[in-house]
Amino acid sequence: AQSVSQHNHHVILSEAASLELGCNYSYGGTVNLFWYVQYPGQHLQLLLKYFSGDPLVKGIKGFEAEFIKSKFSFNLRKPSVQWSDTAEYFCAVIAGGTSYGKLTFGQGTILTVHP
Amino acid sequence: GAVVSQHPSRVICKSGTSVKIECRSLDFQATTMFWYRQFPKQSLMLMATSNEGSKATYEQGVEKDKFLINHASLTLSTLTVTSAHPEDSSFYICSARAGRAKETQYFGPGTRLLVL
Numbered sequence: 115a116q117s118v119s120q121h122n123h124h125v126i127l128s129e130a131a132s133l134e135l136g137c138n139y140s141y142g143g144t145v146n147l148f149w150y151v152q153y154p155g156q157h158l159q160l161l162l163k164y165f166s167g168d169p170l171v172k173g174i175k176g177f178e179a180e181f182i183k184s185k186f187s188f189n190l191r192k193p194s195v196q197w198s199d200t201a202e203y204f205c206a207v208i209a210g211g212t213s214y215g216k217l218t219f220g221q222g223t224i225l226t227v228h229p
Numbered sequence: 230g231a232v233v234s235q236h237p238s239r240v241i242c243k244s245g246t247s248v249k250i251e252c253r254s255l256d257f258q259a260t261t262m263f264w265y266r267q268f269p270k271q272s273l274m275l276m277a278t279s280n281e282g283s284k285a286t287y288e289q290g291v292e293k294d295k296f297l298i299n300h301a302s303l304t305l306s307t308l309t310v311t312s313a314h315p316e317d318s319s320f321y322i323c324s325a326r327a328g329r330a331k332e333t334q335y336f337g338p339g340t341r342l343l344v345l
Contacts, residue, residue: 123270150336157233158273158322158336204272215326217263217334219272 116141116209120220127195128228135190135223137205144210147188148217149179153201161203164188175199197229231257233325235337242313243345250308250340252323258303259325263334264296267320279306313344 121136139145149161162173169181179190188205205220232255242248252262261280265273277293279285279300287293295317297309306325310317320341324334 157338158324160333160335163333215261215329215332215334216275216278217273217324218275221272 116145116207116218118205118207118218118220120203120205120223122223123221124224124226126226126228129197130194131227133190133192133195133199133225135203135205135225137188137190137220138186139188139205139207139218140186141207141209146208146210146215147179147181148206148208149173149177149188149190150204150206150219151201152204152222158204161190195225195227197227199225200227201225231325231327231333231335233259233323233335233337235321235323235340237340238338239341239343241343241345244314245312248310248313248342250310250321250323250342252306252308252325252337254304254325254327254335257325257327257335259306259327260303261326262300262306263324263326264298264306264308265322265324267322267339273322276308310342313342315344318342318344 117140119138147164150158151161152158164171164181172178202222202224204222206217234253236251264276267273276291277285277287279298281300285298300306322339324336326332326334
């Protein structure tokens with residue numbers, strides 16, 4: 115079965131710092147990749163997704179992620195974080211061939227941005 | 230954007246009672262709904278997948294007689310935790326998808342269940 119691993123449980127940054135959150139998955143076939151964000155007290159929201167094509171995907175709020183197939187990675191980046199980016203971030207994968215589109219989530223990374 | 234609601238947002242019940250949680254897609258028809266469980270400081274774990282009008286598909290290790298799922302319409306799915314026990318206390322989250330397997334899932338706000 116596929117699994118998703120997020121390297122950092124908690125990341126603390128100051129405003130304007132650059133962000134990179136790691137995500138690796140274990141599945142050898144075709145995958146669809148997602149990053150979701152959960153702001154304090156709110157529900158999960160989609161940040162960005164990759165299905166095919168350009169491996170550099172741009173999402174909302176200045177976030178982007180790069181799919182590197184050879185490394186089984188889909189890291190999330192933002193050049194300059196803001197206090198409002200404080201949230202928990204989840205990487206998720208749909209493995210190819212899963213007829214009903216089952217999402218497998220990583221453990222989540224809590225991002226705290228200090229003003 | 231697509232909105233998914235859950236009711237109730239939190240519930241406290243006595244051990245042995247049953248609890249029903251509703252998941253509704255407010256502005257789209259959800260052919261498929263998913264139920265997740267999230268333990269503190271852990272990720273979301275898929276419990277089951279339900280398609281409108283058919284039986285739910287449960288993940289390995291999830292007791293289908295314990296967690297009853299009904300997806301009676303294209304906008305409503307319910308999860309009933311039967312004979313709840315303290316170990317069932319958790320955060321239950323639903324998501325809904327409008328179309329094919331690759332379509333985006335939209336998540337509800339979650340329901341906090343505490344069984345005393």
